[in-house]
Amino acid sequence: MIPLVAALLAAVGALAVLLVRGWPRGAGLAGAVALSAVTAAVLVAPVEAPVALGESQSIDAPLIRLWLSALAGSLALIVVVAMLVAPSPGLPLLACVLVTATALSLTIAEPATALTLAAATGVLALAGAGRTWQGAYRQAALVPGIALAAVLLASLAAPGAPDAPGAAGSSAAAIAALLVVGAVALRVGVVPLHLLPLRAARTAPLPMIPLTSVWAPYLFGLLAAAWLATGPVAGVLETAVARDVLAIIGSLTIVLAALAMLVQDDLGSLLSVHAIGDGALVVLALAGGAAALPALILWLIVSGLARTALAAWSLAVAARMGGRRISEIRGWIERAPLLLSGLLLPVVAGLGWPGSPPFEARLSIVQGVMPGEAAVLVAGASMALALGYLRLAWAGIGSADAVSASPAGRRRRAARWVAAGLVLALGAIPLVVTLGLVAGDLTGPAAAAADWRPFAAP
Amino acid sequence: MPVAAALVAVIGAGLTVLARKRIAFLAGVLSALVLLPLCRPALPDAMAWTLSAGAYLVGTLLGGYLLWVALRPIGPRLPRSSALATLAWLAMAGVAVTVGVAAWPLAVAALDASRGTGARLADLLEPGRWSLGAGLALLVVGLGPLLTAAQPARLAAGAAFCSAAAWLIVTGLGAAAADVTLVAIGLVLPAAAAAVAVHSLRPTTDG
Numbered sequence: 001m002i003p004l005v006a007a008l009l010a011a012v013g014a015l016a017v018l019l020v021r022g023w024p025r026g027a028g029l030a031g032a033v034a035l036s037a038v039t040a041a042v043l044v045a046p047v048e049a050p051v052a053l054g055e056s057q058s059i060d061a062p063l064i065r066l067w068l069s070a071l072a073g074s075l076a077l078i079v080v081v082a083m084l085v086a087p088s089p090g091l092p093l094l095a096c097v098l099v100t101a102t103a104l105s106l107t108i109a110e111p112a113t114a115l116t117l118a119a120a121t122g123v124l125a126l127a128g129a130g131r132t133w134q135g136a137y138r139q140a141a142l143v144p145g146i147a148l149a150a151v152l153l154a155s156l157a158a159p160g161a162p163d164a165p166g167a168a169g170s171s172a173a174a175i176a177a178l179l180v181v182g183a184v185a186l187r188v189g190v191v192p193l194h195l196l197p198l199r200a201a202r203t204a205p206l207p208m209i210p211l212t213s214v215w216a217p218y219l220f221g222l223l224a225a226a227w228l229a230t231g232p233v234a235g236v237l238e239t240a241v242a243r244d245v246l247a248i249i250g251s252l253t254i255v256l257a258a259l260a261m262l263v264q265d266d267l268g269s270l271l272s273v274h275a276i277g278d279g280a281l282v283v284l285a286l287a288g289g290a291a292a293l294p295a296l297i298l299w300l301i302v303s304g305l306a307r308t309a310l311a312a313w314s315l316a317v318a319a320r321m322g323g324r325r326i327s328e329i330r331g332w333i334e335r336a337p338l339l340l341s342g343l344l345l346p347v348v349a350g351l352g353w354p355g356s357p358p359f360e361a362r363l364s365i366v367q368g369v370m371p372g373e374a375a376v377l378v379a380g381a382s383m384a385l386a387l388g389y390l391r392l393a394w395a396g397i398g399s400a401d402a403v404s405a406s407p408a409g410r411r412r413r414a415a416r417w418v419a420a421g422l423v424l425a426l427g428a429i430p431l432v433v434t435l436g437l438v439a440g441d442l443t444g445p446a447a448a449a450a451d452w453r454p455f456a457a458p
Numbered sequence: 459m460p461v462a463a464a465l466v467a468v469i470g471a472g473l474t475v476l477a478r479k480r481i482a483f484l485a486g487v488l489s490a491l492v493l494l495p496l497c498r499p500a501l502p503d504a505m506a507w508t509l510s511a512g513a514y515l516v517g518t519l520l521g522g523y524l525l526w527v528a529l530r531p532i533g534p535r536l537p538r539s540s541a542l543a544t545l546a547w548l549a550m551a552g553v554a555v556t557v558g559v560a561a562w563p564l565a566v567a568a569l570d571a572s573r574g575t576g577a578r579l580a581d582l583l584e585p586g587r588w589s590l591g592a593g594l595a596l597l598v599v600g601l602g603p604l605l606t607a608a609q610p611a612r613l614a615a616g617a618a619f620c621s622a623a624a625w626l627i628v629t630g631l632g633a634a635a636a637d638v639t640l641v642a643i644g645l646v647l648p649a650a651a652a653a654v655a656v657h658s659l660r661p662t663t664d665g
Contacts, residue, residue: 054506056638090656101649112635116621116642123617124649127656137613137653138605144646145600145620152628152635156569172569 002045003064003107006038007100010072013037014096021089028083031092035076038099042068056110063297064106066438067222070301070429071215072099074308077426081312082207084419085319091207094128098211102219111227112151115180118220119144122187125216130203135196136212143183143220150179154232177236180224181246181286187220188279189213190253201272206315206324209268210308213275218300221282229290243287247369250283251378258381261388267314267324270388271307277385278303278350281365284378288368295361298433302358305430306350310389312423313342320416321400326391331400333393338420340396345427347389349434356434460585463496464592467626468555471592471599474615475547478536480529487615488522490596491647494622495640497592498629499585502637510637514644521618521647528611528655537609547603551595558591558630565590565631573632586630593626610654618647 013034020026042065050057075095082091101121108114123140126133157172189197201213228237237246257277264270278299285296314324320336321329333340352359362382367375408416432438470490477483495511529536563580566573580587600619604612621643629635 054509054638055636108638110636110638112639113642116639117645120621120642120646120649123646124653127653129657131660133653133657134608134610134613138616141605141613141617141650142620144617145597145624148621148639148643149624149628152625152633152639153631155633155635156628156631 001048001051001058002041002060003068003103004051004058005045006042006068006072007103007107009038009041010034010096010099010103014093014100017089017093017096021093024087024089025083027089028079028087028092031096032076032079032083034096035072035079035092035099038072038103039069039076042072050109053108056108056113058107059109060107064103066301067106067219067297068099068103070305071102074305074426074429075099075210075215077422077429078207078210078308078312078315081315081419081422081426084415084422085316086207088205090128090205091211094125094208094211098125098215102215105219105223111223111231112148115147115151115220115223115227116144118216118223119147119183119187122216122220125212126200128204128208128212129200130205132199132203136200139186139189139193139196143187146179146183146186147220147224150176150183151227151231153179157232173233173236177228177233177242180228180233181237181283184221184224184282184286185249187217188282189217189276190249190280190283191256194253194257194276197276198269198272201268202266204268204272206268206271206311206318209271209275210304210311213272214304214307214311217275217279218282218304221279222297222300225282225285225293225296228286229293234290237286238289243369246283246287250280250287251370251374251381253277253280253283254378254385255381258384258387261385262391264388265326267318267326267329270392271311271314274310274385274388275303275307277382278307281362281382284369285365288365292365292368295364298357299361299365302352302361302430302433303350305433306346309342309346309349309423309427309430312426313339313346316342316416316419316423319419326395329392330395330398333396334400336416336420338417339423340393342420342423342427343389343392343396345424345431347386349427349430351383351386352434357436358434459501460497460499461583461588463493464585464588464626466493467491467497467592467622468551468595471551471596471619472548474619475544475551475599475603478538480526480532480534480536480611483529483536483611483615484522484525487525487618487647488518490599491518491618491622494625494643497585497589497626504637507637510640514640517641517644517648521614521651524648524651524655525611525614528614528651528658531658532609539603539607544603547599550602551598554594554598555591558594558627559587562587562590562630569631586632589626589630591630593623593628593630595623596620596626597623610658611651614647614650614654617650621646 016030017027048060050059079092105114105118126137153172154176254277257273260273285292317329317332318324321332363379366379467490470486473486477486495514596619600616604616
């Protein structure tokens with residue numbers, strides 16, 4: 001019931017934002033209050049038994065609470081940062097709508113409904129994209145239909161169905177699994193499907209990127225992976241050919257994303273390429289089956305939190321320096337020294353270290369589908385994605401231009417300092433997970449038996 | 459009833475392609491989508507289905523309103539597309555309906571040998587046959603003239619048509635979708651239309 005309450009709270013927040021949209025700071029405040037209320041509700045209330053919703057059920061699980069608290073909490077902070085440095089009603093509105101749709105997608109036990117809703121959320125999130133939105137929209141628009149067709153087709157092949165087929169049923173299951181893999185590839189943006197999402201990110205407002213390129217695709221990837229691992233087509237992808245193809249696609253995307261990170265000159269592109277590289281682990285996890293799911297969940301949460309923190313950092317730096325290209329933020333450390341920690345914390349949290357939950361999660365996903373040396377290479381490439389941020393640090397060391405030294409009033413200076421403090425706080429959230437203080441047991445040996453799957457039978 | 463609903467969906471898809479005025483376009487989109495819950499072999503007499511179909515209807519009408527909002531900036535007339543291309547897409551949609559209706563027994567038999575004989579002997583008014591045909595027509599129209607268009611409202615209609623087509627095709631082949639699935643399908647058009655409405659109301663867009 002609590003996920004439904006969370007969805008209702010976020011929907012009320014969206015309505016409140018719509019009502020005060022003419023006053024951008026008020027809209028931001030309304031959105032932040034609603035998102036904070038959602039975070040508090042999912043953190044405080046105990047996990048409950050399933051509730052009947054007609055012929056379906058609303059399920060509750062620690063995973064759902066963890067995902068919702070990470071999403072709503074991090075979005076609440078970035079909404080406040082945006083309210084302070086670049087207020088606009090668009091971000092709080094879309095954030096509340098995304099949290100509503102996420103809560104509903106995660107809690108509804110019926111897989112066709114959950115996947116269609118998650119895919120439609122991805123289409124809706126593109127409202128936050130910039131002027132080059134149409135290509136990414138066309139790509140995302142295919143996903144709800146593909147996911148719906150796949151899940152319904154799988155019901156024709158389900159062993160328990162009264163008209164259970166034999167060999168034809170296997171074909172239907174294989175087609176359904178392939179359709180879902182295709183939908184994940186489209187949504188996550190694996191090579192060569194990365195071009196349109198990347199083009200959209202170049203013009204997207206920086207605080208919108210966690211919604212358009214991170215949380216919405218990750219939600220669909222998580223639900224698709226959970227359905228493939230626990231639904232009626234479980235095991236279809238656990239053949240040598242399927243594993244090899246998925247491993248090659250996922251690895252290629254990670255390696256190319258690591259190289260692409262080194263040449264991006266726009267903060268939005270940098271965030272989007274990193275999200276694509278991290279999201280490619282979903283494709284590897286599809287090949288890993290149910291054993292890879294606990295690690296995937298933890299990985300997506302850490303990555304989502306770190307990407308949101310870096311988006312907040314980018315927003316604060318771009319607002320302070322007057323541009324979002326790396327050449328335009330030269331000398332940012334001199335102008336905003338507190339933001340140096342705001343950059344380092346999420347980068348370190350996303351990387352992890354041997355023994356830390358995200359490090360082990362990444363390694364276990366990769367090692368689940370490829371042999372020793374190749375696994376080390378791909379896991380290394382995944383970590384090397386963070387090298388792209390070295391250029392940001394290098395740009396920060398340079399001397400700042402005169403434009404960014406323009407004097408600001410006391411209120412504006414105070415807003416900048418508060419925003420930098422919030423960026424720092426946002427960067428500390430993924431670090432808490434990386435330190436193993438929260439959800440560290442999700443990658444442990446007992447995790448596979450734990451009640452964390454969205455489609456687990458109640 | 460299911461056959462009539464499928465035919466209305468096909469006619470609506472055709473109207474969406476032919477429309478030159480925004481009111482005709484909206485009428486086409488809504489008539490293609492609004493009767494979707496009726497395209498099933500037997501209409502259940504259950505509260506769950508009634509509520510789900512009602513929610514679907516509300517979602518589709520809300521999507522229609524958002525499409526109207528997205529179309530407002532361009533005025534009452536839609537940008538013209540080539541008459542030859544329009545005719546070609548309509549012909550392809552017609553072929554899709556014919557193929558769906560004619561090949562339905564083969565597809566059903568391929569998926570489930572136990573239904574093979576019954577499917578072959580089914581009459582022309584078998585609901586699954588027309589669901590498959592209407593689904594294929596919506597898929598052709600959704601993937602073709604709508605999702606390749608530059609006009610934002612057509613993109614949103616394309617997204618909704620693709621989802622509706624998936625539902626029609628797979629239920630036509632015999633899948634029993636849960637009623638609550640209708641609610642999610644009913645949210646695709648408003649979600650897609652809300653995104654394009656936001657972009658249409660901005661000063662500039664880019665193809």
